[in-house]
Amino acid sequence: MTEWWTYRLSSFLMFSPRTYWRLVESYNRDIWPAPVVAAGAGLVLLWLTAVPRPGGGRIVAAILAVAWLWVGWAFHWQRYATINWAAGYFAVAFWLQAALLVIAGVFRSSDPERVPRARVRNVGLTLAVCGLLLYPLAGLPAGRPWAQAEVFGVMPEPTAMVTLGLLLATGQSHTRWLSIVPVLSLAVGMATLWLISS
Amino acid sequence: MKRRTLLLRSLPALGAAAALAQNNAAARPLTKPIPSSNEQIPLVGLGSWITFNVGNDRPARDQCAEVMRNFFAAGGRLIDSSPMYGSSQGVIGEGLQKLGAQRQVFSADKVWTSSRGAQQIEASRQLWRVAGFDLLQVHNLLAWQEQLPLLQEMKAAGRLRYVGITTSEGRRHRDMEQIMRGHRLDFVQLTYNLLDREAEQRLLPLAQERGIAVIANRPFREGALLRELQRRPLPAWAAEIGCASWAQIALKFIVSHPALTCAIPATSNAAHVRENMAAASGPMPDEAFRRRMAADVEKF
Numbered sequence: 155m156t157e158w159w160t161y162r163l164s165s166f167l168m169f170s171p172r173t174y175w176r177l178v179e180s181y182n183r184d185i186w187p188a189p190v191v192a193a194g195a196g197l198v199l200l201w202l203t204a205v206p207r208p209g210g211g212r213i214v215a216a217i218l219a220v221a222w223l224w225v226g227w228a229f230h231w232q233r234y235a236t237i238n239w240a241a242g243y244f245a246v247a248f249w250l251q252a253a254l255l256v257i258a259g260v261f262r263s264s265d266p267e268r269v270p271r272a273r274v275r276n277v278g279l280t281l282a283v284c285g286l287l288l289y290p291l292a293g294l295p296a297g298r299p300w301a302q303a304e305v306f307g308v309m310p311e312p313t314a315m316v317t318l319g320l321l322l323a324t325g326q327s328h329t330r331w332l333s334i335v336p337v338l339s340l341a342v343g344m345a346t347l348w349l350i351s352s
Numbered sequence: 353m354k355r356r357t358l359l360l361r362s363l364p365a366l367g368a369a370a371a372l373a374q375n376n377a378a379a380r381p382l383t384k385p386i387p388s389s390n391e392q393i394p395l396v397g398l399g400s401w402i403t404f405n406v407g408n409d410r411p412a413r414d415q416c417a418e419v420m421r422n423f424f425a426a427g428g429r430l431i432d433s434s435p436m437y438g439s440s441q442g443v444i445g446e447g448l449q450k451l452g453a454q455r456q457v458f459s460a461d462k463v464w465t466s467s468r469g470a471q472q473i474e475a476s477r478q479l480w481r482v483a484g485f486d487l488l489q490v491h492n493l494l495a496w497q498e499q500l501p502l503l504q505e506m507k508a509a510g511r512l513r514y515v516g517i518t519t520s521e522g523r524r525h526r527d528m529e530q531i532m533r534g535h536r537l538d539f540v541q542l543t544y545n546l547l548d549r550e551a552e553q554r555l556l557p558l559a560q561e562r563g564i565a566v567i568a569n570r571p572f573r574e575g576a577l578l579r580e581l582q583r584r585p586l587p588a589w590a591a592e593i594g595c596a597s598w599a600q601i602a603l604k605f606i607v608s609h610p611a612l613t614c615a616i617p618a619t620s621n622a623a624h625v626r627e628n629m630a631a632a633s634g635p636m637p638d639e640a641f642r643r644r645m646a647a648d649v650e651k652f
Contacts, residue, residue, distance in 0.1 A: 160521065160522075160523055165521070167402075168401070168402060168405055168436075168437065168438050169402060169405045169406075169407075169438060170402055170403070170405075170620070173405065173406050173407065173409065173412065176409050176412065177407055177409065180409065233407070233408075236407035236408050236438070236439050237405050237406070237407040237438045237439060238438060239436070239438060
């Protein structure tokens, strides 16, 4: 891209807010009751993280991997790609994250004795709770209906938030590597949401 | 200034078809000739950036087809898109088929990525559901050294009618000027509106000199210009050029420039497309009036 410095963030927004939120609503409707199941799986994740038990880390990693696989396929690949050509690349990144979670979390589970500092653990759990319980409510004050709620395991941003929170809270030994895709996803997602709400 | 005076001053730039259209302004838009062929093109076309990128949303796709129906009913012809515009090409193609308007449309598309340009053009053609494109443009001058010869070859082989290049938001005007001087082009597309008038300095005079048609994109700055203008009442002079809205003022300012061939506002609203098309009829501002329009808007 030439003269890249002349492009604003808004130059890359290629759909209207109305189109985006209608797509989210249609997606939630198509996969119903999957958003409820995903939210339930998120609660299980929180419980397994808040009350550690042998093998719990593997279950957490496995559920997160399924969530990233699903969001990559059902949202990015199948739906978002119809209005954003970059979504195909996002899908690949989400599948890569799922693979990393499987490798690092399931086959090479973290040391059960490894416990993060209390402050880090609390920050992680708070972030996960925000992604799981508060993020889906974020659209209501803006007048968006429940049908457009963004739920963990269904939409990218809450999935990334919960993942980052659980990585911090569990003290996963590969947290740094496993955080790259969620952080990037969150940055792109938040930038998009900021553009379509401004 | 009286409407009749304005009309008479603007007539030389509008062509014979335009003069005839005055008698039936509501039904037929004014036209200007494409310099390389003298084919007449309505002054207002239809863009598709953002507005037609609605994915698989059935009601939204039907709404876009309705916009196209109103566009063609008002005498519109040129629709512009790009493979970069998400689902827009497919939405246009579906609308054209639904309306049976494949022969009526003046199809203007772009080649975008640097590799496999021919394959991309063929994929675009299939999405448009047309036999071939009227106009293909090198999108934002990307890889123009490779793409322009490809388009010229297609034109020479009779598989394309017109060749062009595009830029937007004032980018790469110097490169565009060099290409306009060094290559045979039928069209250039650039950003020109009440506030973005850099093209007046060099590119528009050069287009006139070289006999190149000019398409103006971003006539409303993606709506931002209109949102700003609509906070204010219409100026008294709007009636003198037959404008009932700021959108029509903005469009008449653009298409009345002697070098401009066509403006391509994008909308997903059928009422807005009718309002836009109405700007391609009635009296047009002359040069002095245009300066006054720009000065007044700049004061805001």
